[in-house]
Amino acid sequence: MATTAQSPVSLDRQRESPARPLALARWLELVALMIVVIVAVGGITRLTESGLSITQWQPVTGILPPLDQAAWEVEFAEYRATPEYRFEASAGGMTLAEFKFIYFWEWFHRVIGRLIGLAYALPLAWFWMKGAIPRGYKPRLFALLGLGALQGTIGWLMVRSGLSGQMTDVSHFWLSVHLLTALFTLGGLVWTALDLRRLARDPAARPASLTAASLAVAIVVFMQLLLGAWVAGLNAGHAAYDWPLMNGRLVPEIDWSGGFWWTLTHDPFLLHFLHRWWAWIAVAALVWIARRVRKAERRASIAVHSAFGTMVILGIATVMSGVSLWIAVAHQLTGALLVASLAWAMHADGVRQRATAD
Structure with missing residues (x-):
């Protein structure tokens, strides 16, 4: 039986298999949706003056809120030492229950950020190990991961800007960098997902x-x-x-x-x-x-x-x-x-x- 010789392009595609552009696109769209959610929660955090309620950056242990009355009192005492409380909130007084309300929104905002990091990093590692990422997309996907890590750092620098000196809010410059980095990442995720959907329909499609x-x-x-x-x-x-x-x-x-x-x-x-x-x-x-x-x-x-x-x-x-x-x-x-x-x-x-x- 005669056999048909395979072209170098066909052999390259086999070696890249099993590329899964549609699965990758759906994953990126899910992460993009999560960013839309965190932007909304960030808006609530800003409008309720909750952003300075957590005064430390603890990427791992900070996922848990205070679990008993003593822990809540410690957190509340740290907040009362901030310029925001000394110059604004203290004038009308603040109860522990009121503090718990603003603490929740900042904590929730940070938790969603951590979940987004996991929702991006873990599937990326899995797709990478399985050889499921199409040729040319690894640098872009890794860059988006870097943007996510950078966003966490920017968020903490933003919070820190309101914890020292005489400022009673975070710096609006850091706030804008934080928001615009999130939106730039969102745009990058959408664009890359669209490229991958085109690739799923046509293996010869270019970005x-x-x-x-x-x-x-x-x-x-x-x-x-x-x-x-x-x-x-x-x-x-x-x-x-x-x-x-x-x-x-x-x-x-x-x-x-x-x-x-x-x-x-x-x-x-x-x-x-x-x-x-x-x-x-x-x-x-x-x-x-x-x-x-x-x-x-x-x-x-x-x-x-x-x-x-x-x-x-x-x-x-x-x-x-x-x-x-x-x-x-x-x-x-x-x-x-x-x-x-x-x-x-x-x-x-x-x-x-x-x-x-x-």
């Missing part, structure tokens, strides 16, 4: 490329997310409760006495104003990218439109409700969904460009 158009939109949205993080970190959402005016004015009164750069990065009225109106530039950019990919990936276009439309409505509602906890959290949650939707649209644009070039 999508980043287009100049997509990069431009991402920069515009990045600026809006950065402003939003600074608004949250400085409690600048409370600068005005009316819309579209701010305290009855189109342009609020801004104190420039601290200098241009200090005012640009610290003044709550200016940052609130910029966050409101840069949003419309971001909307224009998002409409443009959504229409650009509508024929190539209609679902991504719909997702982008839905996300930014909902986010704008929730942003206005957050202001007019006096920064209602759950509306503000929904606003931040939608921001994470917007990032995932934008990554989907940017990926579709990259696929479209690569197909045109080929």
Whole structure:
């Protein structure tokens, strides 16, 4: 019986077997969903002033909360030594029950972070040992692991920024780095999962490329997310409760006495104003990218439109409700969904460009 000689490409694919791109994609999508959840919980943690309730970073033993009254008293005493308690919370007093409430949200936030680390690292190790990772994807998957580890370190540096000196909150700079790193990781997970889904459908498919158009939109949205993080970190959402005016004015009164750069990065009225109106530039950019990919990936276009439309409505509602906890959290949650939707649209644009070039 005659045999057919196998090409070098076929032999290479056999040696890579059993690559499981669809299983990998589903795993990354699950981790991405967990990041969306932790972004929402992080919003609750910030809005309830819970972030400084745990004053130590204990990656292993910290997974357990205090288990008896004596342990709770120790934790409460450590919190009472923080600038936040001395200069703010102590004025109205705080009961142990109230402390337990804020402690829960910070503890829950940290536990979810640990679970995300395990949900990523353990399957990655398993897929790696089984030889199930397609060629070219190991560096990217390892980089995403590194981002996760970096995020934990950034989170602790953020908390530490509020535990020393005279600050009664964490630094809004560290807060923005913490949030934006999480959102960048989310986008990376979505993009990689989409590449792997294409690979599952077509073994010859190549990763999508980043287009100049997509990069431009991402920069515009990045600026809006950065402003939003600074608004949250400085409690600048409370600068005005009316819309579209701010305290009855189109342009609020801004104190420039601290200098241009200090005012640009610290003044709550200016940052609130910029966050409101840069949003419309971001909307224009998002409409443009959504229409650009509508024929190539209609679902991504719909997702982008839905996300930014909902986010704008929730942003206005957050202001007019006096920064209602759950509306503000929904606003931040939608921001994470917007990032995932934008990554989907940017990926579709990259696929479209690569197909045109080929």
